[in-house]
């Protein structure tokens with residue numbers, strides 16, 4: 001049993017983090033909030049870096065890696081708050097031409113929600129009666145649909161990985177701020193009330209992390225139509241929880257600054273809410289796991 | 294990332310299962326949980342069986358009398374013994390899980406030869422004399438004094454909440470060998486001693502827990518003479534040795550219980566289905582589902598910590614500022630302990646809801662467990678203290694003082 005990252009996996013993660021830092025840093029994020037469209041050039045660069053073709057066999061022009069690697073890369077995308085229908089396009093690689101290289105942007109309906117419908121070149125799933133909603137997340141245009149919930153375990157798991165990245169990032173942002181911001185003549189991180197908020201954020205993140213990684217290894221969450229297994233449901237449940245609650249706690253640690261549009265934290269919270277509603281919700285996951293007890 | 298067990302590990306599992314199937318029927322019936330002498334006899338008998346079969350001190354180094362097994366084999370051991378319904382360490386807890394490992398790491402060759410084999414054979418039971426009435430969370434402020442008299446220390450003071458003191462042979466004892474002063478800060482001047490519980494001057498007075506048992510006690514030490522040769526580590530260097538002990542206590546000691554909690558959760562679900570609560574109460578059902586996710590993840594966290602510790606660090610596990618501390622027992626252990634202690638309490642709160650009116654009947658073992666679960670966020674360092682450790686040592690936030 002070697003339940004930890006291999007050298008190759010560490011390198012993959014480091015590489016993607018560097019790529020996203022360089023290509024989608026803070027300035028790009030804020031610019032995207034002002035003008036929420038898909039940056040096609042970036043999309044192609046992500047395609048060239050293998051984000052979408054990661055799990056396609058090398059013979060088909062893919063990278064030939066598996067879900068554990070995909071999860072690590074999506075975690076990085078979640079940290080960076082990278083916008084766009086990443087999961088849908090990744091899952092369409094190999095079936096929708098151009099998805100693997102990032103030339104085609106693919107949206108997908110999970111039966112309840114479709115993100116980036118108007119911007120997408122292709123849509124997977126039933127989206128006939130889609131009606132736009134004023135999305136809570138300024139960087140995720142949304143449509144509501146009224147179909148049957150599509151069961152795509154891989155989509156649920158990759159969405160959980162995005163949530164994990166966001167949870168880890170808000171923990172870091174809170175800790176960073178707690179070390180810098182001074183009140184009463186000391187960094188606020190010296191105060192236990194703040195310290196304990198941060199510690200609980202880390203605990204949530206780490207629990208979500210092992211759940212997501214383990215599900216990537218065990219579930220074999222193929223793309224076929226089958227219900228997510230309990231590992232995937234558990235991973236999504238804990239990752240949703242970590243992303244949403246950590247973002248809230250991070251806002252709290254930031255005080256008044258956290259309530260401004262200027263701070264990035266609200267973007268994490270809003271995206272976390274959107275993702276928590278996608279593919280499998282808290283209630284659905286809990287019922288599914290309970291049924292297997 | 295790989296969660297499959299190797300062929301060797303599966304061979305180990307197979308042999309263990311085979312042995313358990315033969316050994317367990319030979320075990321006498323479990324004693325009443327409130328009968329400590331009975332429990333000592335039972336727990337040590339089980340330890341002796343493990344010893345004779347070569348399963349004692351599995352994860353201890355071979356030169357400490359252990360089997361030098363990998364941490365993964367230890368996990369398999371915990372999984373399979375729990376699945377087979379074997380007893381947990383019980384009265385052997387301190388000796389096997391933290392006093393023994395501390396002596397193995399810090400003791401001299403003679404000390405290892407003297408103290409470790411009897412722990413493995415189940416001949417001697419240890420207890421932990423760290424806490425004092427005035428020194429719990431602030432352990433370093435302890436006041437029990439040891440004064441050197443030739444080749445002995447003469448010890449006076451008192452200890453409290455000493456688990457299994459009633460039935461122990463030895464005590465890992467923290468004493469002050471140098472009074473706190475302007476030049477001696479409280480973390481210095483502490484020494485780690487091994488004390489015989491039958492030494493003249495030791496008085497044990499059982500304390501009754503809120504669960505009704507006498508699982509811990511007060512200890513009064515009145516001019517107890519302890520040979521200098523029974524000191525582990527240098528004089529006044531006991532705080533460092535204590536950190537070794539605590540890292541074992543928090544790092545590995547609770548791991549086996551996660552498997553037990555998962556089994557209990559399955560029993561809760563079955564009972565709820567049988568008594569109609571399952572269909573009647575969707576909120577209860579959902580709580581059971583959430584607990585299923587929590588305990589599964591706690592087991593994964595254990596596997597992760599163990600993999601990191603046996604493979605050397607593969608770098609940080611992601612967040613936490615890249616400190617990579619998860620292989621180090623004690624720190625990764627604090628993350629685990631924080632969540633586990635809480636989840637265990639939630640498990641038995643949920644059990645009470647499954648039981649409905651029967652939640653008030655102490656004859657049901659879940660209700661005893663519900664009571665004892667209250668200690669998990671206190672013993673071995675409270676949740677507040679664990680949060681300080683996580684915040685300061687993993688996240689690098691400023692110290693309180």
Ligand SMILES: Cc1cc2nc3c(=O)[nH]c(=O)nc-3n(C[C@H](O)[C@H](O)[C@H](O)COP(=O)(O)OP(=O)(O)OC[C@H]3O[C@@H](n4cnc5c(N)ncnc54)[C@H](O)[C@@H]3O)c2cc1C
Nearest residue numbers: 421422423424429430454455456668671672673674675677
């Ligand atoms: C079942 C059980 C078995 C035990 N077995 C043993 C044993 O075998 N040997 C042994 O030596 N000890 C044992 N203990 C003692 C245990 O280690 C202590 O109870 C524990 O460390 C807390 O100390 P305290 O009880 O003095 O609480 P206190 O330190 O008085 O704490 C009281 C409250 O104040 C909070 N608090 C204290 N300091 C801080 C701080 N700096 N910041 C924030 N909050 C703070 C605590 O979190 C707690 O909520 C046992 C305890 C229990 C419950």
